[in-house]
Structure formats: structure tokens, C-alpha cells
Amino acid sequence: MTSTLDVGDAELAYADTGSGHPVVWLHGSGPGATGMSNFGGNLPAFQDFRNIVVDLPGWGNSPRPDTDEPLIFHAADRVVRALETFGIERTHLVGNSYGGAVAMRIAMRYPGLVDRIVLMAPGGVLPADAPPWPVGLEHLFGYMAAEKPSRDAMAKFVRLMVFDETLATEDLIDERYESSLRAHPELPIPPNFGDLTPDLRLIGAPTLLVWGRDDQTVPLSWAPRILHGIPNAELRVLPDCRHWVQYERAPEFNHIVREFLQGGIAATEG
Template identity: 85%
Template sequence: MTSTVDVGDARLAYTETGAGSPVVWLHGSGPGATGLSNFGGNLAAFPDYRNIVIDLPGWGGSPRPETDEPLIFHAADRVCRAMASLGVERAHLVGNSYGGAVAMRIAMRYPDSVDRLVLMAPGGVLPADAPPWPAGLERLFAYMAAEKPSREAMAEFVRLMVFDESLATGELIDERFESSLRVHPELPIPPNFGDLTPDLSLIGAATLLVWGREDQTVPLAWAGKILEGIPDAELRVLPHCRHWVQYERAPEFNHIVREFLQGGAAAAAEG
């Protein structure tokens, strides 16, 4: 069941499952994205963790912020406020795309609140030659810019997120389309997400990067700068997979993430 948490200037929607060490799940910025649309199919594999799945400001059940601050920076501060309100002093962070960028920003600014980081093709770090934008980002920005988004535009976007287009089901497309109409971000195109590149070396948390080899939204070629910039980072690449790693390759993703989280600070202390 979805609840809300006070973050000072708004209430963010979130869903909580399981019990144990906290894991905060942070979704991407695609049209119609919510915490559960990104991670609902993964949570059953983590019943021994306290899973807090947040709708970031402007998506899902969380209101669009009125701010000139870069979106990644704004969202990171609100996630930290949400953690404090929920009594979470320290957590693993799992972030997809935009949510991965938010997780990195938290690790840079609030290192004591972060145990381990799992980042699936995170945003916030662009190559020097962007734009032009990859096809997935072009579709994302076009959908955000549309005055009257269409279901077909959503279908085209969803099909670009997966390597196996049979996973772009009508049910999934309908769910994302209806969600996008409830909270359709009115943002400059491209949005002012913010640049994390200068501060990558500030991330002290052990970090797992997970990438789909055929990602057409945040391409694998962009991984190098992040991998080199974060001192304690490793990269896992899944073939025959695009941007939605946690959806398209859920069993492998769940196994990889569980294995990584079990090597966190708590496990080391017990050893």
C-alpha cells in the first residue's frame, strides 16, 4: 500500500515491504515512471530487507516541485529528508537511470547515510559529445515536450527500453501511459538534471554498476567515465538487454544485487 512521508515542502509517495536492513529504491525519469513500475517485480526477491520504494518529486504520487534547482540535486535532498522522517539513518541505495543519479548525489553529499550503491545505467554524467542524444533519450524528451501525449508515443518509448520487444506488453504500455497523464512533467527540454561529473571521486561507497549491453538510452559507452571516477566501483554488463535491466533480466538482476548487498558494511561487521 502506498503511503506518504513529509519532506518539509511536500509529501513524497512511497511503498514499503519486507523487514531488515534498509534499501531505498529510486526510479528513472521516463514518462509514467513510478517506484513500483520500475521495481515492483523485484521486491519479492528481497523480503529480508526493509524496502522503501519512493516516487521521486514530479513522478507517480509525488507532486512536481516548483524549483530552479537541478532536478537531481533537489530530489536527492528530499530523499534524504524522507529517510530521516522514516527513521532510516543509513541504507543501501538502488537507483535506475535518473534514480541512479539521485543515489550518486546522496552518496556525494551525505556519505554517512549510504552503505552500498547499485546503479543501473545512471544519469547525471554525460560525455563531452552529447548531444546528439541516444534514441531512448530523444523519445523521452519528445514525450515530455508533447502537449497531448499519445499511447502510441508511449508504446514507441517502452519498446526502446527492452531488447526483447515482446516484454513491451499492452498492459505495461497502458499502465505507463495512464500514469504519465496523472503527473506529466512540465519541464524544459532537455530538463536541468544537473552534472555530477566533477564530484564522482567523492563517492566512498562500494558501488555496483549494472548495464544492458544494448542500452539505447544511457549507452554502455557512457559507463567508462563513471567507472573510472568512483574509487570503489565495479561493472556488470548483461547481454541482450537494454535500459530496463531490473525488468528485462529480473532473475539475474536480483541475484547480482543480493550478492552485492550481502557484502555490505553490516556483513563485514558481523564477520
């Protein structure tokens, strides 16, 4: 069940489950993405944390604002306003793809708010030779550009997100397709996400990068720029896995992330 929060010039839909040290979960920018579609299957393993799962502006049940600001920058500030409303003074951040970029932006601008960060193949940092785009981003941008995208286009997109295509179930494709029609983003292609590269050094929080070795959307070859740009970053690479690490390799992901976040709590309390 999601609720809606007024953050001044925008409304954010969110789910709030569990209790304990806060964790904010930030989803990717793929068509039909929502906070719960990205992370709902992981939350049962994290019920000893307070899990705030956000629909970022323009996705899910959060309306798209009228802004010329880069999407990453705009979303980060609205998430921070939500946390201020909740009275949260310090939190972990877990972000997938676009949501990972939003998490990095929050850590750059509001370092006192952030305990530890988990980033799954985050966006916001491009190699010097992009474009051309990886095949996953080509399909994402193509879907966004279509006046009325087809279910077949969604099926192709979802299959690119996983190494094991049996995980691209008909139910999952239907769910993502129907969600994309309710909140189809009206964006320039490629969207103006914003560039975080110059400020990576400002991220002081311990950071865990998690990557699927076979990612065809934000490829592993893009990881070193982030790994070496963030002073306190480490990288875990999962084989036989593409972009949706938290979905395709959920048990390993849950274990890795819990271990990392619990270290954050111990460090904070110690």
C-alpha cells in the same frame, strides 16, 4: 499500497515492505515512471530487507515542486529528509537511470548515510560530445515536450527500453501511458537534471554498476566515465538487454544485487 510523507517543502509517495537492513529504491525519469512500476516485480526477492520504494518529486504520486534547483539535487535532498523522518541512519541505495543519479548525489553529500550502492545505467554524467542524444533519450524528451502525448508514442518508448520487445506488453504500455497522463512533467527540454561529473570521486561507498549491453537510452559507452570516476566501483554488463535491466533480466538482476548487498551487510557488521 503507497503512503505519503511530508518532508517540509514537498510530499513524497512511497511504499515500505519487508524487514531487515534498509534498501531505498529510486526509479528513472521516463514518462509514467513510479517506484513500484520500476521495481515492483523485484521486491519479492528482497523481502528480508526493508524496502523503501520512492516516487521522486514530480513522478507517480509525488507532486512536482516549484524549484529552479537541478532535479537530481532537489530529489536527493528530499529523499534524505524522508530517511531522517524514518529514523534510518544507514541504508543501501538502488537506483535506475535518473534514480541512479539521485543515489550518487546522496552518496556524495551524505556519505555516512550510505552503505552500498547499485546503479543501473545511471544518469547525471554525460560524455563531452552529448548531444546528440541516444534514440531512447530523444524519445523520452519528445514525449515530455508533447502537450498531450499519444499512447503510440508511449509504445515506441517502452519498446526502446527492452531488447526483447515481447516484454513491452499492451498492459505495460497502458499502465505507463495512464500514469504519464496523471503526472505529466512540465519541464524544460532537456530538463535541468544537474551534472555530477566533478564530484564522482566523493563517492566512497562500494558501488555496483549494472548495464544492459544494448542500452539505447544511457549507452554502455557512457559507463567508463562513471566506472573510473568512483573509486570503489565495479561493472556488470548483461548481453541482449537494454535500459530496463531490473525488468528485462529480473532473475539475474535479483541474484547479482542480492549478492552485492549481502556483502555490504557482512562488511558493515564485521
